[in-house]
Amino acid sequence: MSGLDQTDLAILRILAADATRSAAEIGRSVGIGQSAAWRRIRKLRESGILAGRRVVVDNAALGFGVTVFLGVRLAAKGRTSLDEFERAVTAIPEVQTVQHVLGQFDYRLRIIARDISDFERILRRRIMTLPGVGQVEANVMLSEERLPGPLGALG
């Protein structure tokens, strides 16, 4: 029970699609005034539902054209080995995301490389030398599509 009405959901959908829209414009789209729209946006921010704004950086435009997803299974699991692995993996600059997961693997990593041979270097020198690394599985990304997600499932 988040206490959100249809207007709040409509505002969230608009902002999720394009964060540059102004409060006045959003208000017009959902049928309320600029001030009312702004207050709702502030409330969404204060409630933690809107958890910040980020720019989208095009890694390919920066010369990093290869994205690889890596499933990592640790050889030995323990409290210390998880901490140790996380500390070491977050220090690798090519690692963009670290996800601690449950299932066949213990961690999922999103890795950015300039090209495939650059990725091989990262895998051999950086990843395979991490403390406690066991089985590793790689998937090279061809394309990615983001969808509205839960905002589409609500209302």
Added chain:
Amino acid sequence: MSGLDQTDLAILRILAADATRSAAEIGRSVGIGQSAAWRRIRKLRESGILAGRRVVVDNAALGFGVTVFLGVRLAAKGRTSLDEFERAVTAIPEVQTVQHVLGQFDYRLRIIARDISDFERILRRRIMTLPGVGQVEANVMLSEERLPGPLGALG
């Protein structure tokens, strides 16, 4: 060969962490004026490196506390079966990201659910009934950490 200097990289790092910072504020942080900082930001936008602004929506605050990563292998692969699968999977509201990948799986999905039993419903009713689905592997996310990525690897 992007023609970026240290100041551009510093601006990118600041914006990647928090897109609400103003040009004047950023300029102060990197040692240039408001107008110069703004001109650099516009250039980064025009060159495609800054590819948009997004709000971060906290799914847990919306009542969707479970995130699952799903590797999907298609039973039969062909141009039509890829198109057909993508069309069907993007229509599922709980699917937040669709990644076409190369490797053990053909697709990686990021799925948002209210809880584990909600995820089971999505898996049985929505995912397993998709056209051409073969092997499926799930990983439940415990925690996620985003890192600077390539911005940390440059300069």
Added chain:
DNA sequence: GTTGAAACTCACGGTCC
């Protein structure tokens, strides 16, 4: 809950060094 209007800040452009 709403509107309307202040005051302030910012984005954006022009101009000159």
Added chain:
DNA sequence: GGACCGTGAGTTTCAAC
């Protein structure tokens, strides 16, 4: 490249309904 200075637009707050 850089700083400096306008202008119009957007944000944020406040008073009133």
